[in-house]
Amino acid sequence: xxxxxxxxxxxxxxxxxxxxxxxxxxxxxxxxxxxxxxxxxxxxxxxxxxxxxxxxxxxxxxxxxxxxxxxxxxxxxxxxxxxxxxxxxxxxxxxxxxxxxxxxxxxxxxxxxxxxxxxxxxxxxxxxxxxxxxxx
Amino acid sequence: xxxxxxxxxxxxxxxxxxxxxxxxxxxxxxxxxxxxxxxxxxxxxxxxxxxxxxxxxxxxxxxxxxxxxxxxxxxxxxxxxxxxxxxxxxxxxxxxxxxxxxxxxxxxxxxxxxxxxxxxxxxxxxxxxxxxxxxx
Numbered sequence: 001x002x003x004x005x006x007x008x009x010x011x012x013x014x015x016x017x018x019x020x021x022x023x024x025x026x027x028x029x030x031x032x033x034x035x036x037x038x039x040x041x042x043x044x045x046x047x048x049x050x051x052x053x054x055x056x057x058x059x060x061x062x063x064x065x066x067x068x069x070x071x072x073x074x075x076x077x078x079x080x081x082x083x084x085x086x087x088x089x090x091x092x093x094x095x096x097x098x099x100x101x102x103x104x105x106x107x108x109x110x111x112x113x114x115x116x117x118x119x120x121x122x123x124x125x126x127x128x129x130x131x132x133x134x135x136x
Numbered sequence: 137x138x139x140x141x142x143x144x145x146x147x148x149x150x151x152x153x154x155x156x157x158x159x160x161x162x163x164x165x166x167x168x169x170x171x172x173x174x175x176x177x178x179x180x181x182x183x184x185x186x187x188x189x190x191x192x193x194x195x196x197x198x199x200x201x202x203x204x205x206x207x208x209x210x211x212x213x214x215x216x217x218x219x220x221x222x223x224x225x226x227x228x229x230x231x232x233x234x235x236x237x238x239x240x241x242x243x244x245x246x247x248x249x250x251x252x253x254x255x256x257x258x259x260x261x262x263x264x265x266x267x268x269x270x271x272x
Binding site: 002003004005006007008009010012027028029043044045046047048049050052054058064065067068069070071072073074075076077078079080081082083084085088091092095104105106107108109110117124125127128129134136 | 141142143144146179182185188194200205208212213219220221244246260270
């Protein structure tokens with residue numbers, strides 16, 4: 001009865017238009033659904049990145065065929081990390097430069113691999129990891 | 137230069153002891169690291185579930201070899217969804233009963249698959265999805 005993976009990872013945003021542009025255009029994720037004012041869903045590998053407007057999801061209950069989707073929605077900076085190939089590090093550095101996105105920090109991990117940290121338009125702390133730092 | 141997957145999914149908790157018990161014992165995830173007062177890391181499939189104490193990570197900067205790990209940390213209910221096999225639904229229903237964990241809602245999706253929603257000790261909205269509702 002094992003859990004096999006995490007299939008939905010969530011972030012929160014009060015400006016879904018800005019998030020849509022950032023995650024589609026700059027990060028290159030494939031958008032699946034956009035419900036204006038409520039959510040924005042992206043496919044990413046074998047999982048989904050769901051971006052919700054907490055003003056909506058923490059206050060207004062949603063139902064699917066009379067079945068309740070529970071309330072949720074946080075404020076403040078969340079965090080997620082994406083995986084990329086180690087060989088893509090320089091190309092990504094150039095992409096940050098090209099799009100004028102500030103790299104907040106770059107970390108070389110003691111056992112190998114590099115992380116680039118930056119902010120999304122809602123001030124979430126986003127990381128791209130180059131190399132398999134978690135052995136997953 | 138594609139992003140291949142989400143490798144770190146985060147939740148926040150002010151009671152890491154309670155989170156540790158819940159995610160290890162009830163959900164059966166494999167704990168990798170526990171830094172008391174700051175974080176708790178679990179392996180889950182080809183990714184990681186990181187649970188942070190936002191009182192720590194939103195206020196105290198962390199460094200690795202003089203390199204900065206940026207601040208983050210949200211308040212309020214976050215959300216994640218785990219994947220399980222469809223055939224395990226009844227066994228999980230019994231497990232909720234056995235552990236005295238309340239099922240907040242159960243949703244049968246129009247195109248097939250079932251979700252069970254419940255709360256973790258920090259009031260995050262957690263979902264287990266039985267069946268491949270996202271086609272991922």
